[in-house]
Amino acid sequence: MPNVQEIKVRGILSRSKLPGVDYVINPYRGCQHACVYCYAIFMQKFDGHSEPWGTYVDIKSNALELLTPQLAKCRNRTVYLSSVCDPYQPVEAEYQLTRQILKQLITAQPQLTIQTKSALVIRDLDLLTQFKNCSVGMTIVTTDENLRREIEPGASPIAARIDALKRLKAAELETYVFIGPILPYLTGWKQIVLQTREFVGYYMFDHTNPSGRIWSHIRSWLIAKHPELLNSYEKILFGRSNYWPQVSQAIKDFCEQEKINYQIFF
Numbered sequence: 001m002p003n004v005q006e007i008k009v010r011g012i013l014s015r016s017k018l019p020g021v022d023y024v025i026n027p028y029r030g031c032q033h034a035c036v037y038c039y040a041i042f043m044q045k046f047d048g049h050s051e052p053w054g055t056y057v058d059i060k061s062n063a064l065e066l067l068t069p070q071l072a073k074c075r076n077r078t079v080y081l082s083s084v085c086d087p088y089q090p091v092e093a094e095y096q097l098t099r100q101i102l103k104q105l106i107t108a109q110p111q112l113t114i115q116t117k118s119a120l121v122i123r124d125l126d127l128l129t130q131f132k133n134c135s136v137g138m139t140i141v142t143t144d145e146n147l148r149r150e151i152e153p154g155a156s157p158i159a160a161r162i163d164a165l166k167r168l169k170a171a172e173l174e175t176y177v178f179i180g181p182i183l184p185y186l187t188g189w190k191q192i193v194l195q196t197r198e199f200v201g202y203y204m205f206d207h208t209n210p211s212g213r214i215w216s217h218i219r220s221w222l223i224a225k226h227p228e229l230l231n232s233y234e235k236i237l238f239g240r241s242n243y244w245p246q247v248s249q250a251i252k253d254f255c256e257q258e259k260i261n262y263q264i265f266f
Contacts, residue, residue, distance in 0.1 A: 002032050003049075003056040004091055012066040013073065021113070022077040025067070027097040028085040029058035033117055033154040036221040037141075037181050040084040041213050053217075054154065057091050064097075067104055074108040081114045088118035090154060102127045115139060115178060117152060119160035125171050136168050137176040137204075140192050147186060150225050162196060169199035180206030180265070184236050184243060185229055190254060202261035205251055207244050210237040 007029070016024045029047050031040065034054025041053045049056050081087040087098040102124055105112065111133040114121065121128075121136060128134050138161045142148055148158055156164075168175050177200050179189050193203060210218065215237070222230045236243045248264050255262040 002030075002054075002091075003051055004059065005056075006059045006061040008062045009060045009066070012060060012063045013070045013079075016078075016080060016083070018080065018083065020078060021080045023074060023110075024080045024083040025063075025087075025101060026082040026085050027060055027063055027087055027101055028082075028089065028091065029060065030054075030056045031085045031154075032057055032089045032091060033086055033152055035117075035152045035155070036217045037151065037183070037208065037214060038217075039209055039211075039214060041217070043084050057085075057089065059091065059095055059097060064100055064104065067101060071104060071108040074105060074110040077110050079105065079110040079112055081112070086116050086118060086155075087114060088116040088120040090118075090120075092118075092120060099124055099127065106130050109133075113137070117155035117161065119156040119164040122164050122167050125167070128168075128173055129171055135174040135176060135201075137178055138162075138165055139178045139180070140196070141179065141181065141183060141187055143188060143191050143195060144186075150221065151183070165196055166199045175200050176202045176204065178204045178206070180204065181208040182206065182247060183208060184233060186226070189247075189251065193254075193258075193260065197258075197260065202263070203255070205248075205262065205264045205266075207247075207266040208233075208237060 012025060014024050016022060031054060038053065044053060092098050106127065109132055112131050113135045115137045117139045128136065140158065140161060141151065143158055145158055165175050177196055179192055182189055182205065189205065222233060235241050244266055248266060251264055
């Protein structure tokens with residue numbers, strides 16, 4: 001069981017450095033999905049936890065009282081849930097903090113974007129459909145459920161995520177898929193697109209980020225599960241390689257040929 005505790009924070013609505021996003025809201029600190037490639041591990045510099053990343057979650061118990069006086073800032077602005085946690089990680093089923101935040105945001109009607117790896121987002125269709133401008137995206141790195149268990153042990157199964165996208169689209173919400181990080185020789189990005197394109201509006205693609213402590217987690221996973229790929233990853237991520245330019249060109253060629261809306265971040 002993860003270490004879950006309630007904490008008080010000084011702010012909940014944060015100015016964003018992400019392109020096209022005005023504010024971000026992170027209802028939680030830490031994430032139970034425990035993805036081996038998680039970039040948000042840098043947050044451990046600030047959260048005071050010594051436990052391994054992915055084994056604890058802090059509930060921002062005063063989030064609603066902090067957000068209430070700031071709702072006016074959100075009107076006609078872009079608000080993103082979330083940048084360094086998943087707003088629908090397992091603890092959300094009990095605490096419903098994301099749901100309560102959505103209820104408040106409805107009054108301000110921001111341009112809302114949600115990104116998650118959890119089918120739990122479907123629970124809040126009754127709220128999401130009350131936003132005039134709402135986009136909900138799923139991160140999908142693989143269609144292989146065995147691989148998903150290795151790299152995202154706490155996240156929803158892939159089939160559940162795909163079903164959630166179908167239901168979001170049926171509710172007339174804008175949907176997208178974030179295919180990232182693309183794990184060399186393991187992420188079948190074309191297969192992900194083909195399995196979801198009928199109910200997804202656009203796709204975003206990103207490469208594997210080995211910065212900071214991310215690489216040590218990826219390396220340990222490769223040694224344990226895919227040792228035959230370790231040397232290739234080291235060459236691609238740290239040496240001279242044309243792997244990413246080739247992948248980028250292949251994505252571009254495929255999406256343009258198939259008339260798929262897309263954006264590549266590498």
